[in-house]
Amino acid sequence: MTAELPPGLTLAWGVQPVQRRGPKPGLSVEQIVATGIELGDTAGFEAISLQKIAAHHGVTTNAMYRYVRSKDELIVLVHDKAIAAPPELPAGWRPAATAWVHALVDRYAERPWLLDVPIRGAPVTPNMMRWAEVMLQAFAETPLNQHDALGCLMLLDGFARNYATIARQMGANDDVPVQAEQVGAFLVPRLIEHNYPMLVALYTNANYNDGLDDDLEFGLTRTLDGIEVLINR
Missing domain, CATH: 1.10.10.60 (Homeodomain-like)
Structure with missing residues (x-):
C-alpha cells in the first residue's frame, strides 16, 4: 500500500x-x-x-x-x-494573515533554496500542512466557506513566494540600479522623445528604482483588502 x-x-x-x-x-x-x-x-x-x-x-x-x-x-x-513549523499566529484573520506571510517570506530569506524545490501538488507533509492548517483556522472565524478559505490561502502563499523570489533575484543582481544617476540622465530625454510621460514623472521624482522598499506591505495590504471584500460580501 x-x-x-x-x-x-x-x-x-x-x-x-x-x-x-x-x-x-x-x-x-x-x-x-x-x-x-x-x-x-x-x-x-x-x-x-x-x-x-x-x-x-x-x-x-x-x-x-x-x-x-x-x-x-x-x-x-x-x-x-527545512520549512519547519509556522509560528503561533495572533488572533483575528487579518493580523494572522499578515504574520503568516511575513513568517513565510522570512523563512525563504533564511533558506532561499526552498524556492527551488519543485511544487508537485497540494501539501501532504507535516510542516507544510501545518502552515496550511494554522491559516485555515484563522479563516474559520470568518464567513468564508472552505473552498474560498482555501483559495485565499493559496493567494497568500503565492504572494509570499512571488515576493520572496523577486527579493532573492534582486539581491543576487550586481547590475547598476535603474535609478542610478547615469541611467536616469540617459533615459529621461529618450523617454520624453518617445512619449513615456508617466515614467518620466516617476524618474523625475526618483520613484522608479530597483529597490523593493515597501512593496511587501503595499502588496500584502492590497491582497488583504481584497480578501476582506470577499469576507464582507
Missing part, C-alpha cells in the same frame, strides 16, 4: 518501513535529512543529492537506499524539515 503513496509521505509522518534482515543501519533518516539541509544551506538546492550525503557520511550511494527510496523522496523530506 505504501508503494502507491507519493515519495517521502510515509517517512515524513514517521512511518518507517519494515526493517530488512542484515546489519543494523549505521545511519538514520533524520541524519540524512539534516545533512541534506546543511548542503542546501551552504551550497544551494542543486547540492542536495544522495551521492553527496553518502560521501559526507562515508558510505556508498547504494547504501542510502536502505533509508530513502529515491532522490524525490529525499527532497520531500528535506523540504518539509
Whole structure:
C-alpha cells in the first residue's frame, strides 16, 4: 500500500518501513535529512543529492537506499524539515494573515533554496500542512466557506513566494540600479522623445528604482483588502 503513496509521505509522518534482515543501519533518516539541509544551506538546492550525503557520511550511494527510496523522496523530506513549523499566529484573520506571510517570506530569506524545490501538488507533509492548517483556522472565524478559505490561502502563499523570489533575484543582481544617476540622465530625454510621460514623472521624482522598499506591505495590504471584500460580501 505504501508503494502507491507519493515519495517521502510515509517517512515524513514517521512511518518507517519494515526493517530488512542484515546489519543494523549505521545511519538514520533524520541524519540524512539534516545533512541534506546543511548542503542546501551552504551550497544551494542543486547540492542536495544522495551521492553527496553518502560521501559526507562515508558510505556508498547504494547504501542510502536502505533509508530513502529515491532522490524525490529525499527532497520531500528535506523540504518539509527545512520549512519547519509556522509560528503561533495572533488572533483575528487579518493580523494572522499578515504574520503568516511575513513568517513565510522570512523563512525563504533564511533558506532561499526552498524556492527551488519543485511544487508537485497540494501539501501532504507535516510542516507544510501545518502552515496550511494554522491559516485555515484563522479563516474559520470568518464567513468564508472552505473552498474560498482555501483559495485565499493559496493567494497568500503565492504572494509570499512571488515576493520572496523577486527579493532573492534582486539581491543576487550586481547590475547598476535603474535609478542610478547615469541611467536616469540617459533615459529621461529618450523617454520624453518617445512619449513615456508617466515614467518620466516617476524618474523625475526618483520613484522608479530597483529597490523593493515597501512593496511587501503595499502588496500584502492590497491582497488583504481584497480578501476582506470577499469576507464582507
